Amino acid sequence: MTEKPTYCGFIAIVGRPNIGKSTLFNRLIGKKISITSSKPHTTHHRIIGVHNAGGYQAIYIDTPGLCTPENNIMHNMMRRHALHAINNVVLVIFMIEGVCWTTSDERILNNLLDTQSILLVINKLDRISNKSLLLPHLQTLNKKRKFIGIIPISAKTGDNIDVIHNTIRQYLPKEKHFFPQEYITNCSQKFMASEIMREKIMRGCGAELPYSISVNIEKFIINTRGMLMIYALILVQNEGHKKIIIGVQGSKIKIIGTLARKSMEEAFGRKVYLESWVKVKDNWVDHISVSHNLGHVNHL
Numbered sequence: 001m002t003e004k005p006t007y008c009g010f011i012a013i014v015g016r017p018n019i020g021k022s023t024l025f026n027r028l029i030g031k032k033i034s035i036t037s038s039k040p041h042t043t044h045h046r047i048i049g050v051h052n053a054g055g056y057q058a059i060y061i062d063t064p065g066l067c068t069p070e071n072n073i074m075h076n077m078m079r080r081h082a083l084h085a086i087n088n089v090v091l092v093i094f095m096i097e098g099v100c101w102t103t104s105d106e107r108i109l110n111n112l113l114d115t116q117s118i119l120l121v122i123n124k125l126d127r128i129s130n131k132s133l134l135l136p137h138l139q140t141l142n143k144k145r146k147f148i149g150i151i152p153i154s155a156k157t158g159d160n161i162d163v164i165h166n167t168i169r170q171y172l173p174k175e176k177h178f179f180p181q182e183y184i185t186n187c188s189q190k191f192m193a194s195e196i197m198r199e200k201i202m203r204g205c206g207a208e209l210p211y212s213i214s215v216n217i218e219k220f221i222i223n224t225r226g227m228l229m230i231y232a233l234i235l236v237q238n239e240g241h242k243k244i245i246i247g248v249q250g251s252k253i254k255i256i257g258t259l260a261r262k263s264m265e266e267a268f269g270r271k272v273y274l275e276s277w278v279k280v281k282d283n284w285v286d287h288i289s290v291s292h293n294l295g296h297v298n299h300l
Contacts, residue, residue, distance in 0.1 A: 007172035008057040009090035014112075016104040019097050020123040023155040025049055025062040028164065032267075033062075033185045033192075048186040050179050056169050057177040061089070091117045091148070091171050093164070098124050099137040109144060117171055120147045121164065126154040190220045193264055197232050197276065200260040204252065205244050213241070228268055232260075232276040242278045253278065 013021045026032045029049035047062040092112060096105050099122075112118060120141060128134060138150055149167050153160040187195075194215040201213060219231040236242050246253050253276065261274040 004055055005174050006055045006057070006177055007169070008059070008175040008177050009172045010059045010061060010088065011091045011093060011168060012061045012063060012089045013093045013095060014063055014108060015095035016102065016108060019095050020155040021095055022062055024093070024095065024121070024123065024153070024161075025060055027155055027158055027161045028058070028060050029184065031184060033187060050183050050185065051165075052177075052181050053165070053169075056172055057179065058165075058168050058172060059178060089116075090173060091119060091168060093119050093121055094147075095121045095123055096141075098122065098128055099133045101137075101141070114145075117148050118145070119164070119167060120150045122150065122152040123155050125152045125159055126157055189268055190217045192267060193217050193220060193230050194232065196263045196267065197234070197256075197260045200256045200263070201234065201245060204256045204259070222270075223273075227271045227273055228264070230264065230272060230274050232274065234276060234278045235281045236278060237280070239280055242280050245278050 013025055015021050025047070026049075029051050031049075033047060033049045049060045049062065051058045051060065094109065094112065122137075122141075134152060138152075141147075141150055148171065151160055151163050151167065153164065155161075194217045197215045198213060201215070214235040216233040216235065217230060218233050219229060221229050223229055234245060236245065244252070245256070247255075257274055257276055260276075261272050264272045264274065
C-alpha cells in the first residue's frame with residue numbers, strides 16, 4: 001500500500017512590536033502558547049508551535065518584534081532572535097496593521113531576503129472603520145514587492161485565519177513531519193509558567209512597567225498529592241517597579257498571582273500552588289545572568 005505524502009515546513013511570523021503576532025500565532029496553533037498583552041516587546045523568546053492537519057505539518061515561529069536596535073543586551077538579543085528565525089524557513093508571514101504603512105514596516109521588509117516567499121497579513125481588520133480605504137491600501141502594498149498573497153485578518157476574532165492555513169499548505173514542501181502528531185510546542189511547562197506570570201503582570205500593571213520585566217521559576221515540582229508547586233521570582237529594574245507590582249499592602253501581586261494560578265491550572269490540567277517574590281536587580285537588563293536572591297513573598 002502506497003503511503004500518502006506528507007508536507008512539512010517552518011514558517012516565521014515577523015512584524016513590528018505590539019502588532020498581534022502572538023495572537024495570530026495562538027490562532028494558527030489552535031491553543032494559547034505565546035503570551036499576549038497590549039504592551040510592545042511582550043514576546044522575549046523564539047517560540048515554536050505546531051499545527052497538524054492531515055498530512056500537513058506547519059511549524060510556526062513566534063518572534064520578538066523587529067525594530068531598531070537599542071543600547072541594551074536584552075533588546076538586541078530579542079532582535080537577533082527575530083532575525084535568526086527568518087533564516088531557513090519555507091515561508092515568512094509578515095504582519096502589518098490596518099491601513100497604515102510605517103517606516104518600521106519598510107525597514108522590516110528590507111530585512112527580508114528577495115528570494116523568500118512572503119505572505120503579507122494585514123491585522124486588526126475589525127478596527128478599520130472605513131473599509132473603502134482597504135482596496136487602495138492593498139493596491140499600494142502590492143507594489144512593494146511580489147508577495148505570495150495579501151490577506152486582511154483579525155487575529156482577535158479569528159477572521160480569515162482559515163485563509164492563511166489554506167495558503168500555507170500550498171507552500172509546504174513534501175517532507176516527513178518533523179515532530180510527532182501530539183507535539184504542540186517547544187516550550188517546557190516551566191517556561192510556560194514563567195510566561196503566564198509575566199503576562200498577568202504586564203496586563204495588571206499596564207503602561208506603568210517596562211517590557212523588560214522577567215520571571216524566573218525557582219521551583220517547579222509535583223507534590224505527593226499531585227499538586228503542582230511553583231515558586232516564581234519576579235525581577236524588576238528598580239524599587240518603583242517593585243512597589244507597582246506589589247501594590248498597597250500586597251493587593252496587586254495577590255490579584256496577579258490569583259489570575260496566574262488559574263491560568264496555570266487551565267494550562268497544566270492540575271491544581272497549582274503558586275508562591276512569588278519580587279526582587280530588584282539593578283541594570284539586570286544588561287546582564288546575561290541574574291542572582292536568585294528573594295524579596296517580597298506572595299503565596300496562593
